[in-house]
Amino acid sequence: MCGIAGLILKQGLVPDAALLQRMTAALAHRGPDGAGHHVAGNVALAHTRLAIIDLATGDQPLFTGPAALVGNGEVYNYRELRTEHLLSCSTGSDCEPPLHLFRRDGLAFADTLRGMYAFAIHDRAQRELVLARDPFGIKPLYTAEVAGGIAFASEPQALIAAGLVAPRVRAEARSELLQMQFTTGAETIFEGIRRVLPGESIAIAEGKVLERRRREALPEGGPVPASEEEALARFEAAFRDSVDLHQRSDVPYGMFLSGGTDSAAVLAMMARLNESPVRAFTAGFDLPGAADERERAAALARVAGARHETITVTEAEVWRHLPEIVAGMDDPAADYAIIPTWFLARRARQEVKVVLSGEGGDEILGGYGRYRAAMRPWWLGGKAPRTRGSFDHLDVLRAPPTGWRDGIAAAEAAAASAGRTRLMAAQALDMADWLPNDLLLKLDRCLMAHGVEGRTPFLDTAVAEAVFRLPDALKVRKGMGKWLLREWLARNFPAAEPHRPKQGFTVPIGAWIEHMGEKLGPLVAAQPGVMEIAKPAKVAALFKGAASKRQGFAAWHLLFYALWHRRHVEGVLPQGDTLEYLSAR
DSSP states (O other): OEEEEEEEEOTTOOOOHHHHHHHHHHTGGGOBTOEEEEEETTEEEEEEEOOOSOTTTOOSSEEETTEEEEEEEEETTHHHHHHHTTOOOSSOOTTHHHHHHHHHHGGGGGGGOOEEEEEEEEETTTTEEEEEEOTTOOSOOEEEEETTEEEEESSHHHHHHTTSSOOOBOHHHHHHHHHHSSOOSSBOSBTTEEEOOTTEEEEEETTEEEEEEEOOSSOOSSOOOOOHHHHHHHHHHHHHHHHHHHTOOSSOEEEEOOSSHHHHHHHHHHHHHOSSOOEEEEEEESSTTSOOOHHHHHHHHHHHTOEEEEEEEOHHHHHHHHHHHHHTOSSOOOOTTHHHHHHHHHHHTTTOSEEEOOTTHHHHHTOOHHHHHHHSOGGGTOOOTTOSOTTTTOOOBSSOOOSTTHHHHHHHHHHSOTTOOHHHHHHHHIIIIIIIIIIHHHHHHHHHTTTOEEEOTTSOHHHHHHHTTSOGGGTOBTTBSOHHHHHHHHHHOGGGOTTSOOOOOOOOHHHHHHHTHHHHHHHHHTSHHHHTTBOHHHHHHHHHTTTSHHHHHHHHHHHHHHHHHHHHTSOOOOOSOHHHHHHOO
């Protein structure tokens, strides 16, 4: 996992070396192990390296013939690609096979890759730059039209730090963020900065996009009949293979362990595949009554023979580090899980450089309660996901957010393709936006802040092929989601108690905010970004009542936005604790 950036300009224009250096410096946290540049004519590539595979010869850019590549992520099946395609590679890097495949197959080069990646390839012979992103959107990639061409980077803040784009907020995306905690589609919250969509490959020349190609993460079509035994066998084979591939590393690795079924399955499979104890890390909170998974995770770790470490996330530490945590979320996702994830990554980095996690299990196997609601017709209480926003009926904002569901509505229409059931459409909807623009964004930014690579074995094309088109009854049964995974755990890791009701992961942010409400509310209300959109007196009252679930969510979204706006729009670097940062002028 690394950082990439660069430019392709019109012929005759030459990239500014100082500008390239500013982008590289802005991405240094993503690649603390080294940096490399490639400048040829009107194209410049930059790379900051987090060395995971091929520590000796894997520095980038990589070259073969007239092509150069910089990449962020991992291609897990790189060994198989070399053998199957008879590739003659000069390094042991997992990113070299894609470069050879590109020279042979053009934009179709990514079709056989299994992994998480964002690539930039300069083809000097064709005078083109190709950008490509993995089909699940695990690794980020952004573009911006700039004077004379197109710039790209792993994070929007690198484009802003280089002076290529001004940090102006799109009102439509701000409404999405406040109402849903994430933003949708190709447009980001910053005017002029776009996401390369999950699975997209883009060819660019003369400062213009020539061609786009999309590789879908999920197979097309409706359910395919299968018995429970057939489904279990298919899942077992695909999941075992995926976890095995996700463990390929030349540096120490471990996993994030909660008390849930997804991470329990990852632990069970890792324990089966490893001779030495799995290193597992769990977070809990110091607030009495808060959901705490440490005891349950410790019990699972003992059964699996894992080496288990726990951390306690305290309220004092949260207020001390929250400006720094939010600063890492340049593409904003106001998911309160960024808090424990950031602290877990900080602890894990003391022992490992790679962690596996359970992200994607709910989406790929049908785990969320909202999926069961989506399966029911409206007259039986069924409803579409995300029809209610966090600020609905609270009278806190100066004007009701408008158009905040437009992106989700467009994604809903695309997800409901021919033959898919309501459940499959709800899963596909989450895979389109919620997963890449919230959960995976959180994982990427919080881990990269500490030089840790996050891997997600549920999000593998072979796993998706094995389970996505299974009948609904193998995903949801007896009012429970992820039925297939629960059955697999019952047979392979019964200590996980897989048929107990799902316990959602919660962070006691509402109680923490209420503790600080008297001081925090007026400070948040006075921030320029919040003053523009909210009524100060209503904000202060909201923070005093933040222990209420609805008010707590809304207060957290405003606090997140205030901190985010201060760093990424006003340009104030995080210094001091939360109160000090918001008070400084």
